[in-house]
Amino acid sequence: MKKRVFSGMRPTGKLHLGHLAGALTNWVKMQDEYDCIYGVVDWHALMSDYADSSQIRNNCREVLLDWLSAGLDPEKCTICIQSHVPQHAELHLALSMITPLGWLYRCPTYKEQILNIQNKDLSNYAFLGYPVLMAADILLYKAQLVPVGEDQSAHLEIAREIVRRFNNFYGDVLVEPQIKLTPTPKVPGTDGRKMSKSYGNAINISDSPDVLWEKLRTMMTDPAREKRTDPGDPEKCPVWDIHKVFNSDEDQKNELFEGCRTAGIGCVDCKKKLREHVEKAMIPIRERRAKYENDETLLQALIHEGARKAQVMAGQTMEEVVNAIGFVPRER
Ligand code: TRP
Numbered sequence: 001m002k003k004r005v006f007s008g009m010r011p012t013g014k015l016h017l018g019h020l021a022g023a024l025t026n027w028v029k030m031q032d033e034y035d036c037i038y039g040v041v042d043w044h045a046l047m048s049d050y051a052d053s054s055q056i057r058n059n060c061r062e063v064l065l066d067w068l069s070a071g072l073d074p075e076k077c078t079i080c081i082q083s084h085v086p087q088h089a090e091l092h093l094a095l096s097m098i099t100p101l102g103w104l105y106r107c108p109t110y111k112e113q114i115l116n117i118q119n120k121d122l123s124n125y126a127f128l129g130y131p132v133l134m135a136a137d138i139l140l141y142k143a144q145l146v147p148v149g150e151d152q153s154a155h156l157e158i159a160r161e162i163v164r165r166f167n168n169f170y171g172d173v174l175v176e177p178q179i180k181l182t183p184t185p186k187v188p189g190t191d192g193r194k195m196s197k198s199y200g201n202a203i204n205i206s207d208s209p210d211v212l213w214e215k216l217r218t219m220m221t222d223p224a225r226e227k228r229t230d231p232g233d234p235e236k237c238p239v240w241d242i243h244k245v246f247n248s249d250e251d252q253k254n255e256l257f258e259g260c261r262t263a264g265i266g267c268v269d270c271k272k273k274l275r276e277h278v279e280k281a282m283i284p285i286r287e288r289r290a291k292y293e294n295d296e297t298l299l300q301a302l303i304h305e306g307a308r309k310a311q312v313m314a315g316q317t318m319e320e321v322v323n324a325i326g327f328v329p330r331e332r
Pocket of ligand 1: 006007008009010041044133134137138146147148152155
């Protein structure tokens with residue numbers, strides 16, 4: 001029996017090369033080895049974007065297209081939209097009954113966001129409960145493994161504590177999930193900071209060859225290398241970091257490294273080489289994107305089938321949950 005895996009992403013916009021090199025590559029690998037369920041968690045997006053929900057629908061579509069183009073295969077894994085599986089909301093309600101407020105107030109991501117996010121009013125009930133909804137996502141499928149970044153570890157710890165508390169009260173129904181830390185190569189954006197949509201420095205998975213080159217061409221390099229004749233230091237160059245991720249030609253990388261340090265090669269030539277490698281990686285990605293983007297019926301069928309598969313698993317767990325709690329058994 002394959003181990004069960006759940007992970008999710010909030011639909012907040014187009015995904016970029018950072019997502020591709022981190023989470024997505026990892027998710028694509030995992031779909032062969034595990035029984036994976038990947039969710040576009042639109043309820044989670046509403047939690048912070050409730051005052052303007054106008055982008056959520058389109059963002060779900062973008063995320064799905066990015067996932068499929070990156071190589072998530074609906075034949076190998078289950079891809080669903082969270083709100084299409086109503087059991088997420090139902091289990092969230094059940095778990096909210098037994099989750100002590102202290103666990104939520106103490107959560108470092110909660111404290112951090114309340115302090116740092118000023119343009120949104122986050123003083124609402126569900127925002128505090130973010131980790132409870134996330135726990136419901138995972139526990140609904142009895143996932144044993146959850147591939148996420150280090151930033152999610154506190155949420156996973158809360159999910160595990162919720163399982164222990166639930167099982168203590170009602171018997172062994174839920175499964176304690178384990179975190180599976182995603183290896184995340186360093187992918188800086190065009191300005192040298194971490195690639196992020198909110199910094200406006202992202203190269204998107206869906207960028208056309210022209211847009212991609214324009215972003216690479218104008219990307220920051222070693223700031224100390226002002227003139228073509230100045231030697232540079234690749235270790236201080238964000239373009240070099242992207243080479244490390246997308247360029248597997250070791251001989252060429254050695255040449256570029258030495259060329260930079262001796263001013264033998266200019267930044268534009270180095271970027272042109274990088275462009276070739278990124279473009280090569282993008283070929284299958286763009287091919288898959290075209291297939292789904294131009295076939296709305298196919299995309300809709302896939303969304304529908306994903307929801308159906310997820311509902312079967314989720315329905316099973318919810319039945320066990322309400323029976324364990326001791327509610328009146330449901331008509332089947
Ligand atoms: N909180 C996660 C993030 O911001 C997204 C998420 C929601 C998630 N539910 C999940 C991740 C369940 C893993 C499992 O990245």
